[in-house]
Amino acid sequence: MDKALGDKIPEFNKKPGGGGNVGLSGASFSLGDHRTKFEVFVIILVAVIIIGGAEWLIYAFKVPQYVLPRPSQIAYALVTEFPNLWPHVKITLFELFVGFGIGASIGFVLAAVITQFPFVEKVVTPYILLLVTTPMLALVPLLILRFGFGSEPRIIAVALASGPMVMINSATGFRRVDLAKIALAKSFGASTLQIFTKIRIPMAMPMIIVGLMVGSIFGLLTTVGAEMVGGAEGLGNRLTYYSALIRMPQFFAIILILAILGISIYVFFFWLGKKWASWEA
Template identity: 80%
Template sequence: VLAAVITQFPFAEKIVAPYILLLVTTPMLALVPLLILRFGFGYTPRIIAVALAAGPMVMINAATGFRRVDSAKIALARSYGASTLQIFWKIRAPMALPMILVGLMIGAIFGLLTAVGAEMVGGGFGLGNRLTTYSSMIQMPQFFAVVLILSTLGILIYVLFFLVGKKWASWEA
């Protein structure tokens, strides 16, 4: 939604862009201890860290997709009397869908990495905690089993978004 707004209203991009840049360049794992201090040791700090890591990736790719729409198609639609909302739903959104899916894929993978890191920093459970526990106890078979599980999750995320893209954005070569 934010990507659609900033591509339609340039002044909104001038307001939002510095914050997005700040989120993209800040290592989210550095913020996890601060989030834990503020929100406690539950799921909340991890969810916030994942959202802060994944959200900007999705937004940047979606905005790129909205900007890459062929202006000739928009001009043609306007010449036939299409409203801004019709142009968005019939032209901009479908043409931006491949980039949105790429953003979701990248965001999901960044989210997975951030979730694991957040569990390593401040979690009492989860795969990140298991990595820390097994490495500190030098239990390498269990450690590599967790690494294999995490790698499999990353691959499944990629395959899921590949299949969704193949189904919903098959026109994009």
């Protein structure tokens, strides 16, 4: 049974000696639980060398600002333009949170259903694969024709992009539950709902959190892309706007904001994994 069910699931290691690795389809992400002062110093030093080297090289070779701005110009644009960008940041976050919330909820429910009813899985799987392999940005113009230029088309696109990621990872986690524990619970008279809430969900939590992490990052990318395709607000729209005006410092300032949002999503779900799924360590 261990061999059949023993595929390694993600680990959110809470031990100081652990690396905090999270495995997903053979890939790994790591975020150390603690770092020495030397490691922190090296990280900061590498960042200073990269940023300082880019600043000097761009200045020394006289690269035009409209081709590639210096890091100092990007930082200045971020500080000066941030009051104007903040309303667009809020719109992007609103569309991301609402769309991801809808998609993740539906994905989680579908994962629970197909785990309990294999026939439903056979019916639903082709459509889920269709959603996974279809770029949601291609549907945005059609959604705009139906729902207008408001936030609704982008929210729907985010839900369609993030939901399958949550469903696939959650269903995988539900299936990897030790069958011996389920048999033991049944022998004590546990109902299907009790088995699901007391055994399947806690033991599948690492995979569920990874699905939420991947789904939210997919959602962020879809949000920005949908705003670039259609819409008058949001960070994606500002990217198109500044690119058309060849205002590259402002353009890269938005890229920096999006990078910070993506890293924040990863750190949040990693912290959530350590808090709720540290038993796997």
